[in-house]
Amino acid sequence: MEIYSLSFFLLVSVGLILYYTVFSRCQWICLLGLSLLFFTASGWKGLVFLLFTALTIWLGGLQLAKLDADSAARRKAPGITKDEKKAIKAQAVRRKKCLVAAVLTANFLVLGYFKYWSYFAELLSGAFFLRLLKKYRTSTRISRSSVRKRWKNCVISLSNFGISDASI
Numbered sequence: 001m002e003i004y005s006l007s008f009f010l011l012v013s014v015g016l017i018l019y020y021t022v023f024s025r026c027q028w029i030c031l032l033g034l035s036l037l038f039f040t041a042s043g044w045k046g047l048v049f050l051l052f053t054a055l056t057i058w059l060g061g062l063q064l065a066k067l068d069a070d071s072a073a074r075r076k077a078p079g080i081t082k083d084e085k086k087a088i089k090a091q092a093v094r095r096k097k098c099l100v101a102a103v104l105t106a107n108f109l110v111l112g113y114f115k116y117w118s119y120f121a122e123l124l125s126g127a128f129f130l131r132l133l134k135k136y137r138t139s140t141r142i143s144r145s146s147v148r149k150r151w152k153n154c155v156i157s158l159s160n161f162g163i164s165d166a167s168i
Contacts, residue, residue, distance in 0.1 A: 048114075071092035
């Protein structure tokens with residue numbers, strides 16, 4: 001869905017009407033539904049990414065709250081010295097940092113897969129093709145100009161079918 005399309009304009013218009021009239025008490029539900037609708041319109045990858053990100057961040061937030069509560073309860077226990085309280089707090093801070101790093105890493109890995117996987121796959125296939133070409137050239141003792149001519153002919157024949165050099 002493009003930002004200047006009629007469908008986007010209709011989505012925003014209906015969303016504003018619903019947000020300010022019908023769902024005045026539960027506006028966050030309206031925003032959540034409109035976000036899901038927008039990401040669904042952009043494709044299944046966007047929806048999967050949105051749901052995964054929302055779920056991991058929500059679960060990470062719940063776990064952070066649990067770590068805070070556990071740390072506070074352990075520090076308030078009777079008979080604990082000041083040094084033990086500092087150690088408990090430092091341990092809780094380390095655990096929270098590890099949790100945040102894990103949630104961020106998971107989200108960036110999923111983003112990288114959906115956004116950049118095709119680019120890296122194309123790069124790797126090109127590198128694999130060049131390795132095969134080099135192996136073929138050395139085994140049959142073809143000159144570089146001959147390889148270039150064959151590659152140029154291949155590109156020209158692919159362009160006749162509507163495949164450009166950039167998409168190879």
